Amino acid sequence: MAHLILFPQAASAIIALPGETILAAALREGLAYPHGCQRGRCGSCKSRLLQGKVEMLAHSPFALEAPERNEGLVLACRAVPTSDVTVYWPDAVGALPPVLAIDAIVVARHEIAPQIQRLLVRPSQPLSFLPGQYVNITLPGGVTRSYSPASQPMAQDVEFHIRVVAGGQASSLVAELSIGDRIQLAGPFGDACFRGDQDRPLLALAASTGQAPIKSIVDGLLASGDQRAVRVFAFARETQHLYLDRYFAELAARHSNLGYRSIVTRAMHKDATPQTLIASCISQLRNWSVHIAGPAGFVTSMSEMVRGLGCDDILADRF
Template sequence: MVMNSKRVDLPQAGASIEVALGQTILEAALASGIAYPHGCRSGRCGSCKSRLNSGEVDLREHSRFALSVEEKAEGLILACRAIPKTDATVTWLGGADELADHPRRRLQCSVVGIEDVTHDIKIVRVRPKDGRPASFTAGQFARVTFPATPTRDYSMANPPGADELEFHIRRVPDGVASNLIHSVLDLGDPVMVEGPFGSSFLREKHAGPILCVAGGSGLAPIKSIVETALARGMRQPIHVYFGVRTENDLYLVDHFEGLASIHGNLAFTPVLSDQASGTALRTGYVDAVVAKDLPDLDGWKAYIAGPPPMVEAVMVVATNRRLRVEDMHADVFFTPDEPLASAAAG
């Protein structure tokens, strides 16, 4: 044993690791070749949320959206922020059979499609130059570098196995990368795609109902999850809620309504938060609509993707309706330059 190191048992991996002084559990696990679920590695996304079964850890600064005060009180930690103070036993949320274990690759790609779908969202399609489909599980994301732009995280919107990768990119006010993509990106431009990352992916062994809630361009991973679930013959009820401000912010409505007309287990509900009149669609905040429609979520799986306030609100609703934390999978879309301290948990 290395001096001052701590032993951490990882039952799902069938392994014990030595965590050096000042090292996080995630760092040590990855260095040992263990495919520990993770995403951002910076305490923002919650992909590495785990249960501390025994022992003590110090937690570095993290977002309250990744780990709430209530979750900490229940014994949950973030492996990417947790530094063991004692020997410990830790389990990530979900079983070992739910681990999306894909080889991480860096793919040289080319832009093959650009489509304006709303006033501030483009669908960009890229194709790997080696002709090999990217390996990922529906709901995961990649780190994408377009020409002359900083690297950003974008979720794949297509099902796995396709020849192309589809990304939904919203123009962020004062966003360096998104503004360049919206203004100068062209067909044929080179793109570097690294991945996959993230643990908010489709659990195909789950037989109970599924709730999907998307806000804005958070529709991308939800689209991948829904299309994959239907293609794989998952027959349980799938409820999709798409929250935006006004009808001008909606996109792919015809696509989802078309899927719902073919698959009787799929329900698609657009929700408008800032349009109280002049529409036949549901209005209000999407979390309130979910709360009204679904009083009991015991036995469900939930996949939530979008801006932090929306994700947090839906998570509160789901928890109050008996959804277990192990059955809640969220992608939080942070502005890349947002200081972590501004969203830190107490």
């Protein structure tokens, strides 16, 4: 049956339809509820259940740990009310840029690595976001997919790196885009974003098109003159998929606080692991911020690995 959801922060009350999650109901009603993956993986929608009961759908234990559940925290994207509920969402929502829906035209598109397209679009008004957030792109034909910009907020053009999957509906539409084609952007969304409000050194781990948000984060940090230590590790099975290798290497040559290392996993020594490679550069991560971007399996294994090196400040962007 339908249940009432009260949001004290927004002074609003909405109805959750039968079987609908708190997040789905909030987004349907147009609330700017903080969220990321919408699949119980990233923890961006972690909220406090002040009153009532929910059924929690399957989710990653990394997004919501058992002690947090016992404290009354829930993942709004996985929580289906089974009674009327009162929910308090994370305070960070106030710091996020507003969500906009805007038109954009394609100004460039080309392949930058096998199966990876670089798409440059010019929005009808500047798009504000925090590096690491994502934007929904609606392609001609009405197909919508989420991508994190590789460029800087408010830039004239927004740059995306899009993995093209054989037979994928969105992939074929992206591969057919021409200069001048119109698309729609909506966002930004997600709070797996870098705010830089803590003075901690930053470790960034990227795989596949996760290199895009890491580029945005690192470029923004360096352009601001921030002098904290930044270490970027890019992982790929084949050299050809390290499509920002030269870019990061040249950036590191110009900025003494940036270290960059690329790792081709297929060529790794049989005794080496990502953990041993990172640990050989950084002995412990207790006071570091870590940002991980890439496919879900990569993010999960890297999260475990950095926790093992003492890190408790992890932002994850998985897709």
